[in-house]
Amino acid sequence: SQQGEEDPQALSIQEGENATMNCSYKTSINNLQWYRQNSGRGLVHLILIRSNEREKHSGRLRVTLDTSKKSSSLLITASRAADTASYFCATGQGAQKLVFGQGTRLTINP
Amino acid sequence: DAGVIQSPRHEVTEMGQEVTLRCKPISGHNSLFWYRQTMMRGLELLIYFNNNVPIDDSGMPEDRFSAKMPNASFSTLKIQPSEPRDSAVYFCASSTRRTMTNEKLFFGSGTQLSVL
Numbered sequence: 001s002q003q004g005e006e007d008p009q010a011l012s013i014q015e016g017e018n019a020t021m022n023c024s025y026k027t028s029i030n031n032l033q034w035y036r037q038n039s040g041r042g043l044v045h046l047i048l049i050r051s052n053e054r055e056k057h058s059g060r061l062r063v064t065l066d067t068s069k070k071s072s073s074l075l076i077t078a079s080r081a082a083d084t085a086s087y088f089c090a091t092g093q094g095a096q097k098l099v100f101g102q103g104t105r106l107t108i109n110p
Numbered sequence: 111d112a113g114v115i116q117s118p119r120h121e122v123t124e125m126g127q128e129v130t131l132r133c134k135p136i137s138g139h140n141s142l143f144w145y146r147q148t149m150m151r152g153l154e155l156l157i158y159f160n161n162n163v164p165i166d167d168s169g170m171p172e173d174r175f176s177a178k179m180p181n182a183s184f185s186t187l188k189i190q191p192s193e194p195r196d197s198a199v200y201f202c203a204s205s206t207r208r209t210m211t212n213e214k215l216f217f218g219s220g221t222q223l224s225v226l
Contacts, residue, residue, distance in 0.1 A: 033214060042114070042201055042217030043153075088153065097166060098143075098215060100153035 005101050006089055012107040019076040021104040023089030024069075030092040032065055032072050037086045037103070046074075046087075079108045112136075114218035116202050122224045128190040131221045134183055135204030143215060144177055144187050145201040153201075159185065160207055192225045199223070 007022045023032070031050045035043040049056045049065045049072070056063045062075040076083055086103040115134040123129055135142050143158040157167040162179045170177070174193070179185040189196055199222050203215040 035215075042219050043203075043215070044217070045214040048214055097155065097158070099155065100145075102152045 006087070006104040008104060009102065010105045010107070012109060013079060015079060015081055015108050015110050017079055019079050019083070019106055019108075021074045021087050021106070023072045023074070023101055025072075025089075025091045026070065027091075029067075032063075033090045033092070033098065034061075034063060034072075034074050035088045035090060035100075037088065039085075043088065076106075081108050081110050084108045114202055114204050114216050116200075116218035116221050118221060119219065120222045120224075122226065123192055124226050125193055126191045127225075128188065129192045129196075129223060129225075131187040131200050131202075131223070133185045133187070133202030133218060135185070135202070136216055137183070139204035139206050139216070140182065141205045141207045141213075142179060142185050143203040143205075144185070145203065147199045147201060147220070148197075156187070189223075192223075194225045197223055197225050 005024050011019060013019055029051055031048055033048045034046045036046055037043045047056055047058045047061055047063050049063050051067055054065060060077045065072045072089060084107050086105050088100050088103045090098045090100045092098055114136055117132045140161050144156040146154045146156055154169055156169045157177045158165055159179045162182060175189055177187045199220045201217050201220045203217045205213040205215050
């Protein structure tokens, strides 16, 4: 079974708005990563946050991690049509094993 | 850098046939992963290699699946015999293993497998 569970499963917003996606997991982790997948393509790494970090930024992306609640959130600010994709969280468990959630399908409406 | 290269991009075969999927990792990466993606089960880790050695194959669904990595620049995932329930997108990913913790993965474009 997948360790990370994203919420919501689907999200549709207007261009320019912010998009927030959440991820919950069950066991202790080394780090948590977020990936994007465009339709028909492979996954692309967005950002990695380690278990001893609480927040990380990369451009329009902001990731938070709350290990006490076993949850993470990905915020995309000032969304663009090109941000339309599926977003996955992946939890690092043990040496190298990355377990992916089911993903959030994000649609940005022009 | 050409990225992770997978072939074929699409494969359509009949039940019972042997299927071989191929992957060339990024040069210099010493870890390679095979994932399978379906609507029902999402992304599943099938097997991964470090320095060409299989480390964890607990995700391989059954004996019909086998994976090899004869050298640092090539890996295969074989299904024999194939069944309709094997239809999925199969991804190969590679990374550098610098520490004991997880590094980011670089994914190929995947092989869309359809077993009729």
